[in-house]
Amino acid sequence: MEQNRRINESFSYLTMLLMIFFLSIAKAGNNGKIVFVQDGIGELQKSEKQIAINFWDDYFNKRTKNYSVSSSVTSIDKFMKHLDGGKIDYVLLDGSNYIQYYHRLEPNLTDEAWLVQRTEHSFEEFVLLVRQETNIDHFRQLRNTVFSLHSGYGLLRLYLEQLVLKTSNMSITDYFKEIRDAKTESQAILDVYFSNSDACVVAKHVFDDAIELNPAIKEKIKIIQRTERIYAPAIYLALNGVSKQGQQNFSRGVDMLNNTIRGRQILDLFGIHIIKRIDPKKLQPMLQQNIAWRKY
Amino acid sequence: MSWIRWPGRTKLFSDYFEITDLGRLNYTDCHKLFIGMKTKHRNRLFLKVFALFGFFVMMIVLFIGYMVIPLQKKSLQEIMYAQAVSVSRSIIQASSDAMINRDFGFIVEHNLQVLKNNHSIRYILISPIRGKRIFIKPASWEVYETPNQFLDDLQKDQDQLLFLEDQLIADRVYHFVYPINFSGIEWGWIHIGFSTEKYDYYVKEINGQIAYIIAVSLSLILFLGFFFARWITRPLLNLSDMATQVASGNLEVSATLSRNDEIGDLFLNFNQMVSALKHSRLQQENYKQHLELEVRRRTKELDELNKNLDQRVKLEVLRRREQEQMLVHQSRLAAIGEMVGAIAHQWRQPLNALGLVLQNMQLTHQQGRLDEAAIRRSIDKSGRLINKMSSTIDDFRDFFKPKKNLEFFSPYLSIESVMELLAATLKNRGIKVEIIGDKQTEVYGYKGEFSQVILNIISNAIDSLLENQPDNPLILIVIKESQGKVLIDISDNGGGVKEQNLHKIFDPYFTTKSSSEGLGIGLYMSKMIIEKSMHGKLYAKNYDKGVTFTIELSISPDLQKNK
Numbered sequence: 001m002e003q004n005r006r007i008n009e010s011f012s013y014l015t016m017l018l019m020i021f022f023l024s025i026a027k028a029g030n031n032g033k034i035v036f037v038q039d040g041i042g043e044l045q046k047s048e049k050q051i052a053i054n055f056w057d058d059y060f061n062k063r064t065k066n067y068s069v070s071s072s073v074t075s076i077d078k079f080m081k082h083l084d085g086g087k088i089d090y091v092l093l094d095g096s097n098y099i100q101y102y103h104r105l106e107p108n109l110t111d112e113a114w115l116v117q118r119t120e121h122s123f124e125e126f127v128l129l130v131r132q133e134t135n136i137d138h139f140r141q142l143r144n145t146v147f148s149l150h151s152g153y154g155l156l157r158l159y160l161e162q163l164v165l166k167t168s169n170m171s172i173t174d175y176f177k178e179i180r181d182a183k184t185e186s187q188a189i190l191d192v193y194f195s196n197s198d199a200c201v202v203a204k205h206v207f208d209d210a211i212e213l214n215p216a217i218k219e220k221i222k223i224i225q226r227t228e229r230i231y232a233p234a235i236y237l238a239l240n241g242v243s244k245q246g247q248q249n250f251s252r253g254v255d256m257l258n259n260t261i262r263g264r265q266i267l268d269l270f271g272i273h274i275i276k277r278i279d280p281k282k283l284q285p286m287l288q289q290n291i292a293w294r295k296y
Numbered sequence: 297m298s299w300i301r302w303p304g305r306t307k308l309f310s311d312y313f314e315i316t317d318l319g320r321l322n323y324t325d326c327h328k329l330f331i332g333m334k335t336k337h338r339n340r341l342f343l344k345v346f347a348l349f350g351f352f353v354m355m356i357v358l359f360i361g362y363m364v365i366p367l368q369k370k371s372l373q374e375i376m377y378a379q380a381v382s383v384s385r386s387i388i389q390a391s392s393d394a395m396i397n398r399d400f401g402f403i404v405e406h407n408l409q410v411l412k413n414n415h416s417i418r419y420i421l422i423s424p425i426r427g428k429r430i431f432i433k434p435a436s437w438e439v440y441e442t443p444n445q446f447l448d449d450l451q452k453d454q455d456q457l458l459f460l461e462d463q464l465i466a467d468r469v470y471h472f473v474y475p476i477n478f479s480g481i482e483w484g485w486i487h488i489g490f491s492t493e494k495y496d497y498y499v500k501e502i503n504g505q506i507a508y509i510i511a512v513s514l515s516l517i518l519f520l521g522f523f524f525a526r527w528i529t530r531p532l533l534n535l536s537d538m539a540t541q542v543a544s545g546n547l548e549v550s551a552t553l554s555r556n557d558e559i560g561d562l563f564l565n566f567n568q569m570v571s572a573l574k575h576s577r578l579q580q581e582n583y584k585q586h587l588e589l590e591v592r593r594r595t596k597e598l599d600e601l602n603k604n605l606d607q608r609v610k611l612e613v614l615r616r617r618e619q620e621q622m623l624v625h626q627s628r629l630a631a632i633g634e635m636v637g638a639i640a641h642q643w644r645q646p647l648n649a650l651g652l653v654l655q656n657m658q659l660t661h662q663q664g665r666l667d668e669a670a671i672r673r674s675i676d677k678s679g680r681l682i683n684k685m686s687s688t689i690d691d692f693r694d695f696f697k698p699k700k701n702l703e704f705f706s707p708y709l710s711i712e713s714v715m716e717l718l719a720a721t722l723k724n725r726g727i728k729v730e731i732i733g734d735k736q737t738e739v740y741g742y743k744g745e746f747s748q749v750i751l752n753i754i755s756n757a758i759d760s761l762l763e764n765q766p767d768n769p770l771i772l773i774v775i776k777e778s779q780g781k782v783l784i785d786i787s788d789n790g791g792g793v794k795e796q797n798l799h800k801i802f803d804p805y806f807t808t809k810s811s812s813e814g815l816g817i818g819l820y821m822s823k824m825i826i827e828k829s830m831h832g833k834l835y836a837k838n839y840d841k842g843v844t845f846t847i848e849l850s851i852s853p854d855l856q857k858n859k
Contacts, residue, residue, distance in 0.1 A: 148401075183405070190401025213408070214437050 089242040090250055092116075094234045095286065096154025102287060105237065112238035112247065113280040114254060117273045118205065122282070123232055125204045126159050128225035129192055136199070137224055139163050145198035147176040148188035155231050156185070156201050162289075163201075163225075186210050193217055199224075203231075230285040236275070251277075341532060346525035350517040357513040361506040368502045372495055377457045380472035383410075384455075384486050387420065388476055395422075395476065395483055400430060407432045416491045418469050423451060424484035431464070451475070451485045459492070468492050531559050535566060547574045623804060623817050630818060637721075639689070645720060646681040653678050705743040707784055707849070708735040708775055714750045718758075726769060727761055733775025739782045739849040741830035749822040749834070753786050753845050756818065759809070760790030760842070777851070784847040792838035801836060 093101070115122055130136045136145075151157055157172075164175045173179060180197050182188035188200035189210045204226065211218045236254075238247065254275045257263035267273070387410060388395070394402035400422075407420045411434040423429045429440040429447065446463065450456065450473045460471040469489035476483040531553050538549040547570055551563040657674045660666040708731065715722070715729055722729055739746075754771065761769040766789050774785045793801060800806045802823045807816030826834040826847055833848040 183402070186408075187401045187405040190404050191399075194398075194400040196399055196401060213435065214439075216438060 089239060089246045091237050091239060092234060093237065094154050095232045096158045098232070098235050098237075098283070099155075099158065099287060105239075108239045109280065110238045110240060110242065111280060112242075113278050113283065114236035115232055115276050115278045116234035116236070117276060118203070118233055118271055119273055121205070121229060122276065122278065123229045123286070125229040126156065126201055126227045126231060127204050127207055127223045128163075128199060128201050129189060129207065129221050130199045130224055131192060131195065132220055132222050134198065139225055140167050142199050143168075143175060144177045146178045146180060146196070147172075148180045148182045148191035148197040148200040150182045150185045150188050150202070152183075153185065153203075153233070155233065156203075159227065159231075160201055189217065189221065193220055203233075204229075227289075228285070230289060232283060232286060235283065237280075339529070339533070342525050342529040345528050346521050349521045349524055350514075353513060353517050353521070354510075357510055361510065365502055365506060369499060372498055373457065376470055376490060376495060377472075380457060380470070380488060380490060381455065381474065383414070383417070384472065384474035384488060387488075388474075388486060392478065395424075396478060398424075398427070400427075404430060404432060404437055408434075408437065416494060417488060418465060418467065418491050419487075419489040421447070421464070421487035421489075422484065423447060423487060425482055427484075433465070447487065450487070460489070464489060468496075470495060528559075531555070531563065535563065538566065538570075542570055542573065547577065623821065626817055643685050646685050649681050650678055653681070702741060703743060704738045704740050705746070706735055706738050707746065707782060707847075708733045708737060710743060710747050711750050711773055711775075711784075714747055714754060717751075718754060721758065722771075725758060725762060727758060727771060728769065729771045729773070731773045731775070733773070733784075734777075737775055737777055737782055739851060741832070741849055742825070745825045745829060749825050749847070750786075752818040752822045757786065757788035757790060761788055764791040766790060766841070780851055782849050782851055784849070785844050786847075787839070787842060787844040789841040790843070791841070792843040793836065795838070798836065798838065802834070 091105075093105075098105075118124065128139060130142070136142060147160075149156060149160060161172055164170060164172045168175060178197075180188075180191055182191060182200070185202040185206040186209065188197075188202055189207060191197040192200050207221075207223070236250075238250070242250075254277075257267055258274055267275075387407065391403050391406050393399070394406070403422055407422070411417055411420065411432065415434075418433070420432045421429055422432070429444070431438050431440060450458075450471070452473070453475060455472065455474045457470060457472050459468065461468045464471070464487075470492050472488045472490065474486050474488070476486055534553070535551060538551055541549050549570065551566050553563045554560060555563070653674050657666060657671070660670050711731055715731070757771050761771075768789070770789050772785075772787045774783075774787075776783050776785075794808075797806075797808065802819050803816075804820040805816040806820075809816075823834045826832045826849070830849060832850065834845065836843055836845050838844075
């Protein structure tokens with residue numbers, strides 16, 4: 001099982017924003033609890049995120065200076081240290097890390113979870129795409145082909161690994177002739193369209209968006225496999241020890257992101273449709289599908 | 297004719313514009329302004345200056361606007377060009393690896409992002425030399441499967457920027473084509489369609505500003521122009537009014553404007569002119585009065601004169617008549633004198649002959665030879681001589697008893713008669729006379745008076761010949777007919793009349809002789825007789841040897857009447 005060392009960048013910055021907000025509305029003298037961030041979907045350039053953060057920081061933190069910002073971390077060990085130290089109220093994880101660290105996290109989890117949605121649907125489905133002109137109808141036929149993958153979205157990689165393991169006992173790098181790293185999911189689709197690669201896996205809504213941009217894509221590309229709508233791109237999890245005040249602050253912060261113009265602009269920058277609270281039980285199907293990939 | 301209502305008056309413009317109380321205006325009035333106000337005709341100068349001022353200022357403003365707008369547009373286009381080049385280069389730079397590797401997925405994705413972040417870019421078209429064109433818009437993209445000649449024509453070695461409308465998209469764009477080269481190797485072209493929104497906005501802004509400037513200028517023109525034209529024309533109008541008053545007779549006007557320019561000088565000169573005019577009028581008045589007095593005096597004299605004029609005229613007429621009669625009488629007496637001289641000449645020879653006869657009779661008697669036959673012979677000869685002398689008297693008497701009736705007569709025969717009277721004188725002086733003409737030729741007039749004229753002219757000719765003593769003294773008389781007239785030329789070779797006297801010879805009392813030899817009225821009377829009585833002409837002309845007197849007379853009485 002491969003550790004997902006890719007961190008949801010955008011969500012980590014989002015976490016930073018929420019943290020800033022959380023800390024900004026804390027009472028004077030209360031530094032608040034550090035929220036751990038991780039790299040995630042690298043859809044956006046760092047400079048744009050920084051601008052959004054600066055804007056958020058400036059907009060919401062004029063009333064108080066009593067906050068501190070933590071930087072993102074990449075190692076799971078560091079994360080666990082913070083987790084064990086009880087210094088984290090909320091953690092943002094992309095779906096792949098949620099799956100991988102669920103067992104470790106489970107004792108610390110509460111019944112509060114917030115789902116980061118990229119579309120109006122709570123969960124996403126993934127589709128496997130190839131060109132129409134090829135005779136490929138099954139994943140098995142993709143052996144020794146060139147595969148485009150947006151590695152910034154961990155769940156896609158996890159899914160691909162799962163597919164590969166189901167058909168062989170190989171790693172994805174061995175299974176395929178080449179894995180092309182696409183900077184975005186839509187670029188992965190374009191790689192297939194322009195015959196730079198033979199197949200790709202993307203979220204269904206990304207494929208739909210690509211077709212909307214160019215209907216000719218539908219003529220040229222077909223879906224050979226699709227999942228159920230069970231995948232969550234990122235989840236905010238409230239950990240044990242979070243105070244009621246902290247929960248209220250977080251909830252208010254999310255509400256401001258979802259329902260203010262500035263908040264919506266920031267969400268749009270990150271390609272996020274909405275952050276919605278869910279019942280953690282709804283994450284189970286995702287967990288069940290990928291149970292083999294739990295780290296522990 | 298149409299009418300509009302414009303209620304009320306406008307005092308400010310009342311000097312220049314006339315608005316009735318009711319404000320009814322006539323559009324067909326040639327003095328009307330575009331808003332329909334009626335101008336006083338005397339304010340055309342104001343309008344001309346105002347219009348001229350406004351016209352030139354407006355022309356300058358429009359010219360500046362005309363020059364500025366293209367320059368501004370050009371500047372905008374240059375800015376857009378620079379922007380287009382910058383954007384093209386940045387896209388190419390960001391996509392260079394993808395272009396070289398022909399990773400069109402990246403190219404599409406990157407350019408979609410560029411379009412998303414740059415709302416001023418409407419589309420990007422990637423056109424590789426080998427491969428299909430990819431046309432990317434903010435909300436879509438496509439691959440051009442078929443060739444496009446229009447795009448091919450745009451793709452040249454140099455970049456170019458041009459406006460397109462409804463070509464690649466249904467809108468107006470600023471289309472920029474930029475060749476893509478990697479290390480000198482042509483890869484293709486990038487076409488970028490920039491929105492003209494900003495450009496149109498700025499152009500509209502410029503146009504708006506120009507329009508604003510024009511509007512402000514117009515307002516300023518109206519405002520400043522009004523006062524400028526007023527400053528120029530008002531003094532002139534005042535001057536015009538004063539000049540009108542002066543022209544109507546009022547010299548008490550005085551121009552009061554004090555300006556240190558040509559108009560000030562004009563006013564100064566006007567005042568001087570009026571002053572001079574006033575002085576001149578005063579002088580004129582004085583002179584007029586003096587003239588009136590003089591006229592009155594002269595009128596009085598004239599009245600006095602007029603009162604006696606009739607009487608004086610009558611007296612004068614009588615006097616003149618008496619003078620004329622005296623002239624005639626004198627002329628007659630002169631003629632008589634001439635004739636008496638002629639008679640004396642005529643009689644000398646017969647008297648001598650008579651004396652010889654008597655002497656012969658005495659001698660014969662002394663010799664005892666006087667017999668009856670000798671006495672009869674002497675008596676016959678004496679009788680003949682006496683008859684000849686008597687006929688001479690008759691001739692002269694007839695000559696001096698002119699008939700007063702108009703009649704047809706032969707000038708030739710009349711001249712012959714006169715010549716017979718003067719035969720002895722002519723012979724004695726050795727003067728030859730030739731008469732050439734037709735005896736049948738007749739004229740209509742007073743025969744006797746004609747003879748007097750001939751006698752006078754011939755006498756003058758004789759005198760001239762005697763004075764100048766030519767070698768062969770000759771008097772030539774030629775009678776000829778011409779165009780219903782008879783011309784009688786009497787020429788002598790006595791040397792002619794001096795040129796300075798030629799025009800005076802017919803004047804009364806003009807003579808070159810001493811007072812004892814003549815009074816100088818002969819030719820005057822001759823001219824009177826020929827021209828006044830007989831309605832002919834008498835004139836004289838020198839020729840190389842002498843002078844020719846010409847008498848013109850009509851042949852018929854009708855011709856005379858027509859005269």
